[in-house]
Amino acid sequence: MKFTKTLAAVAFASTLALAGCSGDEEKDASLTDGSLNGANGLNDASTSGFGDGSGINGGRFGANGGRLGANGLPPEFSDPNNPLSKRTIYFMLDSSQVQQDFVPIVAAHARYLVANPSRHIVLEGNGDERGSREYNIGLGEQRAKTVASMLKAQGVSESQLSIVSYGEEKPVAMGHDESSWELNRRVELAY
């Protein structure tokens, strides 16, 4: 008697289950090997892509480091009295305007790049963590573009510049208050 009751309920449940399940099955079965394979596939891909990446990472420029990259930069880039030693431009909240303090730094880099037309820089735009991530990618790009226009206005060739925006994905200060945020709203000039 118990059995029949169960059976009726089972029939009901099975239609639901079938409806909900039929699409799941291949997906799930495949996921398993899948995610493992996935990891392998990607690791291979990133490993090969990153062959020379670690060096660049290690030589990260910025206000905090002042270390030199391995890119054979001349000595003035490490002289703290030379504006070329400063390669980070900071921004106000929600702003992509270069503040007055940083205009001479951008100008120094413009002069260097004009005098060294074979040099290329990447302008890396960054923002603080507040708000949505993809929108912050947009803000970071605006900042990098502002610096790019200033450099171009001072004679730097378009071909010497490229732009990437990391939004809030590459913070240099890990806190969650204004003192960290103001360090993260920045454009890095990466030679």
Add this chain to the structure above:
Amino acid sequence: MNVFKKLILATAIGTCFAPAVNAEMSIEITEGIESAMPIAIVPFANQGAPLDVSSIVDSDLGRSGYFKTLPPQRMPERPTTADAIHFANWQGAGQNYVVIGRVQPNGGQFNIEFQLFDVSNGSSLLGYRMTVPANELRKAGHHISDLIYERLLGKKGIFSGRIAYITSTRNGTQANHKIMVADADGANAQAIASSAEPLMSPAWSPDARRLAYVSFENKTASIITQTLATGQREKVAEFPGINGAPAWSPDGSKLAVTLSKDGNPDIYILDLSTRNVSKLTKNRAIDTEPTWSPDGRNIVFTSDRGGKPQLYSIPVQGGEERRITFSGSYNARASFSPDGKFITMVHGNGGDYRIGVMEANSKSISVLTSGPLDESPSFAPNGSMVLYASRKGNTGYLSAVSIDGRMQQKLVFDSTEVREPAWSPK
């Protein structure tokens, strides 16, 4: 008999292999509802199964917030067959429902049977039997939870789904970013992609077989699609400038993306078979974070054309762009509920960012969370909850809140930065 055979087949293939991996997170309910239904999941009779299926059901249902499960030590009896249940005992224990079951070996596999009873009249509401290999016992538990949830609440369960999210660990200037995929309860977390450069914006394909995401692995932005089953990756966009915010069309044939190749960030539609891109928005402001309405007709996106970011809507074929958010100084990163009736977004006021849900018709927004740095909301596949990323102090975590805001659960992680959760659509 026919029914039974079919059923066993359906459930056997309906569950999936789930390797035992130590969970990276634990889940706690931070706000439950007063009216949670009392239900007792009596420990199933178990002959040799390496996993206690009933405890998985117990924790799924308890964690949902809609049920209040009875700890086994407070149970008046522990029946494993229907005729051993004394319903008066369970009424006395204040229970509305009782679930019993048995797990028995069957060749190399296990038969699982369970029944759900209404304590008030002793009637059987649900009975079910399934055969699964040992490594699918966990999945079977989630499946049972889904069936009970659906039977008692009238909407699809959310325990068999998966979540994708991003984690980062940092060591000085070195970072390691991963895209993780885990069961909805955080178990079986596995990295499907890892990189020293940022990874972001994971988005499930409608069939839940693929993820699209943004990778900076070559120090420029690119959009990748990756098939979970094979690990096969395809770079589908790597234009100069921004390649971001991928969102799958409901039929899975296209991505809406953000590109800045023509000067400033605009929304484009990328056809995945031809790789053609067509420009949808043409505004000088930042247009980004596109999402498709479930009927595939409209794209809702973030734009700061009015000064601050707000949500706008445009027909997929092009046409009039309409602002759809009017309260709050900041509304961004929209995502539709599966039925299209609600839109969740990051809702900001004066530097405080919370998760909001807007009724698509009335445009009224309710704020579900307390901020101040909440982001990346996405709906559960049954539309009942919104999963998002939050932080308290230096700890980032994922959280889920019911769309009436009454129920909240927190997914706690160990010492990693965790963000951008996305619930699989099925």
